[in-house]
Amino acid sequence: xxxxxxxxxxxxxxxxxxxxxxxxxxxxxxxxxxxxxxxxxxxxxxxxxxxxxxxxxxxxxxxxxxxxxxxxxxxxxxxxxxxxxxxxxxxxxxxxxxxxxxxxxxxxxxxxxxxxxxxxxxxxxxxxxxxxxxxxxxxxxxxxxxxxxxxxxxxxxxxxxxxxxxxxxxxxxxxxxxxxxxxxxxxxxxxxxxxxxxxxxxxxxxxxxxxxxxxxxxxxxxxxxxxxxxxxxxxxxxxxxxxxxxxxxxxxxxxxxxxxxxxxxxxxxxxxxxxxxxxxxxxxxxxxxxxxxxxxxxxxxxxxxxxxxxxxxxxxxxxxxxxxxxxxxxxxxxxxxxxxxxxxxxxxxxxxxxxxxxxxxxxxxxxxxxxxxxxxxxxxxxxxxxxxxxxxxxxxxxxxxxxxxxxxxxxxxxxxxxxxxxxxxxxxxxxxxxxxxxxxxxxxxxxxxxxxxxxxxxxxxxxxxxxxxxxxxxxxxxxxxxxxxxxxxxxxxxxxxxxxxx
Numbered sequence: 001x002x003x004x005x006x007x008x009x010x011x012x013x014x015x016x017x018x019x020x021x022x023x024x025x026x027x028x029x030x031x032x033x034x035x036x037x038x039x040x041x042x043x044x045x046x047x048x049x050x051x052x053x054x055x056x057x058x059x060x061x062x063x064x065x066x067x068x069x070x071x072x073x074x075x076x077x078x079x080x081x082x083x084x085x086x087x088x089x090x091x092x093x094x095x096x097x098x099x100x101x102x103x104x105x106x107x108x109x110x111x112x113x114x115x116x117x118x119x120x121x122x123x124x125x126x127x128x129x130x131x132x133x134x135x136x137x138x139x140x141x142x143x144x145x146x147x148x149x150x151x152x153x154x155x156x157x158x159x160x161x162x163x164x165x166x167x168x169x170x171x172x173x174x175x176x177x178x179x180x181x182x183x184x185x186x187x188x189x190x191x192x193x194x195x196x197x198x199x200x201x202x203x204x205x206x207x208x209x210x211x212x213x214x215x216x217x218x219x220x221x222x223x224x225x226x227x228x229x230x231x232x233x234x235x236x237x238x239x240x241x242x243x244x245x246x247x248x249x250x251x252x253x254x255x256x257x258x259x260x261x262x263x264x265x266x267x268x269x270x271x272x273x274x275x276x277x278x279x280x281x282x283x284x285x286x287x288x289x290x291x292x293x294x295x296x297x298x299x300x301x302x303x304x305x306x307x308x309x310x311x312x313x314x315x316x317x318x319x320x321x322x323x324x325x326x327x328x329x330x331x332x333x334x335x336x337x338x339x340x341x342x343x344x345x346x347x348x349x350x351x352x353x354x355x356x357x358x359x360x361x362x363x364x365x366x367x368x369x370x371x372x373x374x375x376x377x378x379x380x381x382x383x384x385x386x387x388x389x390x391x392x393x394x395x396x397x398x399x400x401x402x403x404x405x406x407x408x409x410x411x412x413x414x415x416x417x418x419x420x421x422x423x424x425x426x427x428x429x430x431x432x433x434x435x436x437x438x439x440x441x442x443x444x445x446x447x448x449x450x451x452x453x454x455x456x457x458x459x460x461x462x463x464x465x466x467x468x469x470x471x472x473x474x475x476x477x478x479x480x481x482x483x484x485x486x487x488x489x490x491x492x493x494x495x496x497x498x499x500x501x502x
């Protein structure tokens with residue numbers, strides 16, 4: 001994206017703009033209006049410090065476990081001259097690293113405090129933060145969980161380690177919860193993509209099984225007052241509206257019949273995740289928090305707060321993880337039914353004479369991903385981490401990094417399970433003589449073309465399966481926004497599959 005996103009106020013900190021930052025690599029610019037608001041807020045903070053001062057964590061005190069230590073004016077000035085003077089830079093063991101996409105979102109979320117006009121940073125410092133989007137630094141996913149987000153923020157702000165700072169700015173750079181907000185944005189955006197992909201692969205499975213259309217009749221929503229149930233029925237209807245499949249004359253197995261119900265839970269979880277993301281983007285999440293009185297700046301206060309702890313983000317990620325695992329289980333059950341074949345009018349193992357063995361590998365290959373996902377789906381609670389060994393300051397840990405790390409394990413399983421279902425459905429469709437699966441969308445064409453690359457049907461469980469897995473992962477995590485949308489449009493109006501960067 002060539003044109004940067006112009007930020008005028010906190011209302012511009014939206015999930016739509018986060019999507020552009022994450023997937024279109026958009027830069028941001030601080031408008032003159034926003035710069036003036038930031039400057040006024042900074043001047044007001046300076047007046048507070050000059051007239052009231054007192055205990056202001058990280059400005060008149062040492063940081064972290066030494067929060068009780070009130071510094072002399074000279075000591076306070078020296079400790080905050082640069083971020084390198086203030087904290088260790090790039091702390092932690094740093095194993096697996098966050099994706100560039102998630103780090104970009106963290107930079108974007110770091111701007112929220114400033115956009116409120118009460119974030120304590122000077123205009124030039126805010127611009128320096130925004131400029132990190134030109135080349136984001138590496139940030140670890142593992143080994144940096146702490147009571148707040150100080151450790152990962154020492155990585156995010158490492159390029160600014162020697163930037164000259166004014167009082168209070170060092171703490172404003174490395175405290176707060178921008179990573180929780182970034183992870184909430186990342187999960188909301190990528191989970192929405194994965195559920196859309198899942199809907200289309202489930203539709204292939206519906207075609208392959210001959211599942212009765214009545215199971216997805218939109219009139220069912222009239223008796224079930226759930227907007228997400230209605231949405232899931234509408235989604236399935238729109239994908240399958242041109243289907244001419246021969247339908248079973250009896251009800252399909254449960255894993256097909258409950259698709260609208262389980263998809264509705266996933267859609268609800270995404271909506272709540274999106275709300276958590278936007279709340280984070282438009283909140284003043286700072287510690288200490290500079291509270292500006294609407295009556296008079298004489299009534300302004302600086303309050304030590306929990307702005308570094310976004311509990312809602314981690315809990316919403318847990319909910320997404322649970323919903324995605326349920327979709328994985330449905331996909332595994334459907335693969336098993338398609339391979340069994342008997343109740344669906346399909347041959348065992350979807351094999352013709354001479355096909356040999358191999359299709360059963362689709363079920364075997366789902367075993368480890370499903371178990372890994374289940375192991376990663378436990379609730380993320382405060383009952384983790386060690387009590388601070390000194391200072392009596394940090395006795396619980398912020399949860400976002402742990403919840404997000406589990407989420408990345410879950411989505412690896414999602415991609416693997418739905419790749420297996422896509423292959424099973426395409427193999428089953430070879431036996432549906434009276435069914436023409438629409439190959440109009442670029443997404444279906446990709447899967448179809450990958451399957452055709454197999455020398456024999458049994459070979460689809462090898463390289464084609466791996467290529468479809470890559471297709472799913474790339475679609476959810478990497479494709480630019482417009483390009484992702486084109487994947488599900490008619491080929492006549494979309495980018496040709498040959499030109500899509502998969």
